[in-house]
Amino acid sequence: MNLSDSTDLKTTRTATRVVGAGRRKEWTGAVVNPPVWRASTHLYEDTAALARGSQYNEDGRFFYGRRGSPTQWALCEALTQLEPGAAGTVIYPSGVAAISGVLLTLLKPGDVLLISDNAYDPSRSMGTGLLADFGVETRFFDPLDIEAYTAAFCEKTRAVLLEAPGSLSMEMCDLPQLARIAREKGAISVLDNTWASPLGFAALEKGIDISLMALTKHVGGHSDLMMGSASAGPELYEALRKRAQQLGNVVSPDDAALALRGLRTLSLRLRQEAASALKIAQFLQERAEVAQVLCPMLPGAPGHDVWARDFTGGCGLFSFVFRGGTMEDRNRFVDALQLFGIGFSWGGYESLALPIQPKSARSVMPWPPVSANDAAADRHGVRLAIGLEDPDDLIADIEQALAAWKGA
Numbered sequence: 001m002n003l004s005d006s007t008d009l010k011t012t013r014t015a016t017r018v019v020g021a022g023r024r025k026e027w028t029g030a031v032v033n034p035p036v037w038r039a040s041t042h043l044y045e046d047t048a049a050l051a052r053g054s055q056y057n058e059d060g061r062f063f064y065g066r067r068g069s070p071t072q073w074a075l076c077e078a079l080t081q082l083e084p085g086a087a088g089t090v091i092y093p094s095g096v097a098a099i100s101g102v103l104l105t106l107l108k109p110g111d112v113l114l115i116s117d118n119a120y121d122p123s124r125s126m127g128t129g130l131l132a133d134f135g136v137e138t139r140f141f142d143p144l145d146i147e148a149y150t151a152a153f154c155e156k157t158r159a160v161l162l163e164a165p166g167s168l169s170m171e172m173c174d175l176p177q178l179a180r181i182a183r184e185k186g187a188i189s190v191l192d193n194t195w196a197s198p199l200g201f202a203a204l205e206k207g208i209d210i211s212l213m214a215l216t217k218h219v220g221g222h223s224d225l226m227m228g229s230a231s232a233g234p235e236l237y238e239a240l241r242k243r244a245q246q247l248g249n250v251v252s253p254d255d256a257a258l259a260l261r262g263l264r265t266l267s268l269r270l271r272q273e274a275a276s277a278l279k280i281a282q283f284l285q286e287r288a289e290v291a292q293v294l295c296p297m298l299p300g301a302p303g304h305d306v307w308a309r310d311f312t313g314g315c316g317l318f319s320f321v322f323r324g325g326t327m328e329d330r331n332r333f334v335d336a337l338q339l340f341g342i343g344f345s346w347g348g349y350e351s352l353a354l355p356i357q358p359k360s361a362r363s364v365m366p367w368p369p370v371s372a373n374d375a376a377a378d379r380h381g382v383r384l385a386i387g388l389e390d391p392d393d394l395i396a397d398i399e400q401a402l403a404a405w406k407g408a
């Protein structure tokens with residue numbers, strides 16, 4: 001196997017690319033994975049070389065620790081090779097740092113930012129908090145309402161932050177259309193693509209300008225690291241890279257090595273998680289206690305048709321809403337689960353459950369979604385992150401916990 005020429009991978013299928021991406025021989029040497037290069041100082045041959053230092057401030061060249069070393073470079077290159085249309089990838093110390101790194105690249109005082117109303121709550125508060133302090137105005141829009149979205153643009157709209165499916169409530173919007181409209185209006189579209197990853201949604205190919213991910217979730221995959229990434233075409237990549245350098249964003253080589261390790265099993269894990277989640281979603285759909293399953297991968301569920309048209313995959317994360325019951329009933333259900341941890345985050349190998357109340361993190365979209373269209377559907381929902389356990393064990397666990405829900 002000779003992966004010294006990284007372009008070899010371009011013609012391969014996704015699973016093959018996930019295995020080979022970023023494994024340049026000059027970085028790995030004679031072993032399979034790039035070693036962990038712990039480094040702040042990069043040494044120069046002599047003063048003449050030092051004087052040329054800034055020339056070395058480019059990808060794949062030693063310069064200074066903040067620009068990373070081969071371990072981080074291998075991760076960046078791997079992520080770029082997995083995102084069709086990307087010229088490069090910047091990595092950040094968390095998913096939230098990736099979001100702020102991207103927005104602080106694109107926006108300046110006086111600009112207007114549009115944020116999808118169902119975006120991850122810290123993204124929303126970045127708009128209303130950090131960016132407001134820097135003179136950027138944020139407006140929220142319903143990504144399912146194309147007319148209102150189109151009308152939300154003004155002369156000063158510089159960027160649009162999208163996320164699909166919606167955080168907690170899992171609405172699936174028409175991303176190619178939203179991206180096309182943004183481009184027509186002269187704005188840059190940014191997608192938080194953490195849910196599908198480029199394996200499930202080839203964002204740049206579908207018209208998105210910058211695709212970002214919380215690597216903390218599926219790429220890490222083992223609930224033991226925090227990291228984020230942003231991939232883009234040549235011009236925006238250069239801008240992101242420059243701003244990340246100004247902001248001092250860097251990730252440790254140890255974490256980069258962990259992320260690379262997680263990455264190698266990404267396609268396998270996503271496929272298994274998605275299959276298990278679908279099976280569990282189908283089980284929940286048949287239960288009288290459940291008013292609505294919010295899972296775009298599930299035929300007949302809200303957003304399924306758009307998902308089936310644009311996405312090639314999904315993952316184990318979805319939500320459902322109880323039919324009737326109280327918040328205490330809902331919480332009793334979550335507490336009765338034995339195989340699910342209770343916690344934030346997702347994308348690890350283990351299953352998690354989270355009581356959800358998206359209403360407080362919405363300005364214009366309804367909760368539960370209008371598409372729930374069931375008078376009995378109330379606002380008590382649960383988000384499940386399905387891991388790699390046997391789905392039949394998870395179903396049995398959910399079944400016994402539903403008995404606790406009814407035991408009010």
Ligand SMILES: *Cc1c(COP(=O)(O)O)cnc(C)c1O
Pocket residue numbers: 094095096097120192194195213214215216217226227228345
């Ligand atoms: C978790 C998450 C983030 C933030 O990632 P952190 O690494 O926790 O900062 C961003 N977007 C989405 C969709 C997430 O789920």
